Amino acid sequence: MKIFIIARGYPSKQDPTWGCFEKDQAEALSLLGHQVTILSVDTRFRCYWRKLGVQFGVHDNIATFNIFLLPYALLFFLPQKIKNWFYAWQLEIIYKRAILRNGTPDVIYSHYLQNTLKSIPLRQKYNIPIVAMEHWSQMAYTPIPRNTISLAKHVYASIDQLLTVSSALKENILRQIGVDSIIVPNMVGNEFHYTEQNNNKHKTIHLVTTGRLIPEKNFNMLIQAIANITTLPLELSIIGNGAEKDRLQKLTKKLHIEDQVHLLGHKSKKEIVTLLQASDIFVLPSQSETFGVAYIEALACGLPIIATDCGGPRDIVTNNNGILIPTNNQQALEQAIIQMSKNLYSYNKQAIAKDCQNRFSAHNVAELITQIFEKIIKAYS
Numbered sequence: 139m140k141i142f143i144i145a146r147g148y149p150s151k152q153d154p155t156w157g158c159f160e161k162d163q164a165e166a167l168s169l170l171g172h173q174v175t176i177l178s179v180d181t182r183f184r185c186y187w188r189k190l191g192v193q194f195g196v197h198d199n200i201a202t203f204n205i206f207l208l209p210y211a212l213l214f215f216l217p218q219k220i221k222n223w224f225y226a227w228q229l230e231i232i233y234k235r236a237i238l239r240n241g242t243p244d245v246i247y248s249h250y251l252q253n254t255l256k257s258i259p260l261r262q263k264y265n266i267p268i269v270a271m272e273h274w275s276q277m278a279y280t281p282i283p284r285n286t287i288s289l290a291k292h293v294y295a296s297i298d299q300l301l302t303v304s305s306a307l308k309e310n311i312l313r314q315i316g317v318d319s320i321i322v323p324n325m326v327g328n329e330f331h332y333t334e335q336n337n338n339k340h341k342t343i344h345l346v347t348t349g350r351l352i353p354e355k356n357f358n359m360l361i362q363a364i365a366n367i368t369t370l371p372l373e374l375s376i377i378g379n380g381a382e383k384d385r386l387q388k389l390t391k392k393l394h395i396e397d398q399v400h401l402l403g404h405k406s407k408k409e410i411v412t413l414l415q416a417s418d419i420f421v422l423p424s425q426s427e428t429f430g431v432a433y434i435e436a437l438a439c440g441l442p443i444i445a446t447d448c449g450g451p452r453d454i455v456t457n458n459n460g461i462l463i464p465t466n467n468q469q470a471l472e473q474a475i476i477q478m479s480k481n482l483y484s485y486n487k488q489a490i491a492k493d494c495q496n497r498f499s500a501h502n503v504a505e506l507i508t509q510i511f512e513k514i515i516k517a518y519s
Contacts, residue, residue: 139172139511140241142266144229144248144257147178148195148202154404156182159273159431160249162325164200166504175236175243179228179256180206192232201240203232222255229256230263242266245511248297250274251290258296267298267518269511271322273428278307278449282314290315298514301507303429306449320510323453324429325503329407330438332491333415342371343479346417346441348410348432349424351380351401356423356446356466358382358389363472365393370479374399375417377410414439419478423463423471424448437494440487444474459490 145160147153160176168174180188193204205228213221237243246261246268248254254270261268270293276286290311294300300319302308308319345364349355357376364374376386376399383401390399405413414420420436421444429450433443443460445451455462461478463470478485496502 140243141172141174142243142246143176144253145176145178165198166500168199170504174200175240176202177232178204179225181210183210203236205232226256226259244515254293267514269299270297271301273303275428278426278428304450304453306452307428322506323498324431325500326434326438326498329411330435332440332488342373344417345374345419345421347422348377351378351382354425357386359423361389361399364398365395366472376401377405379404425465434494434498437490440491442485
């Protein structure tokens with residue numbers, strides 16, 4: 139099967155997380171024997187230099203076409219219809235180039251609402267079915283902004299199948315927009331796996347968390363919890379960068395817990411795996427998650443998790459792998475940390491990792507996506 143994925147972009151040294159979900163799915167689909175091509179129109183509001191024009195590359199047997207013609211800042215004040223036309227026009231340029239190299243696709247697989255909007259003219263002009271994956275955080279809002287609802291109704295009515303990454307996102311879109319979808323969870327890479335070193339043979343209980351350092355992740359509440367829990371020997375490692383880093387560092391200093399809380403900054407995927415495998419508990423008290431890949435990465439390494447009931451984690455947390463707490467609840471967070479720390483040995487870490495792979499492995503998720511594509515292509519032909 140020939141699959142064209144319409145992505146935000148492809149990860150780079152400058153922006154290592156940009157398009158990472160699309161890349162992971164592309165690699166998993168490629169391993170099943172599909173010919174996968176990634177197309178992306180660069181609409182980022184970034185200050186660093188990028189080459190103008192069309193950039194072509196091949197990464198792990200996946201062809202990538204990216205186009206960048208004008209910085210978003212120069213288009214910011216233009217009417218939205220003109221910007222939409224401009225982006226769709228750019229997408230068609232690289233679509234034609236991709237066809238010349240790899241042939242006509244059997245299906246277009248678009249990620250995020252704005253990318254799906256750009257893809258609609260391709261469906262209309264070239265008669266190719268579109269399957270859209272939605273995991274944009276704004277679609278989890280209550281309420282979803284009016285202009286987004288209007289756009290989503292138009293876009294979703296123009297495609298062949300909508301996919302969502304969690305039951306919470308599916309229900310929110312169905313309730314507010316009136317469009318049903320098929321749930322396809324995000325996947326966990328094979329590099330995330332359990333090792334025996336997870337077993338705690340030390341007195342200190344090592345907590346770990348990962349994510350962008352932004353207010354929505356509630357890292358300040360987590361740091362406060364470490365300061366408030368004085369009856370247990372806790373250490374917390376925070377992996378990630380973001381606008382909140384300086385504020386969080388000042389908070390740890392103010393609370394006099396610099397020796398307990400470590401802000402590690404950006405780490406490679408390999409480094410994250412090592413840190414997860416050396417830890418005891420994963421905790422992330424987010425305010426909102428359409429899915430929550432960080433949780434399943436921790437589970438794959440055998441860690442029990444503490445998550446908030448903020449959407450995506452409802453599909454992830456079970457009685458056997460963690461604790462689900464209300465959002466923005468300091469007391470509940472502290473109680474969960476204490477409860478899990480005192481009962482660490484009741485969690486079967488090997489079983490946690492195995493269950494995670496059964497539910498979220500790249501192979502199994504790619505198989506599910508393939509089945510959906512086959513059904514859509516058959517109905518379309």
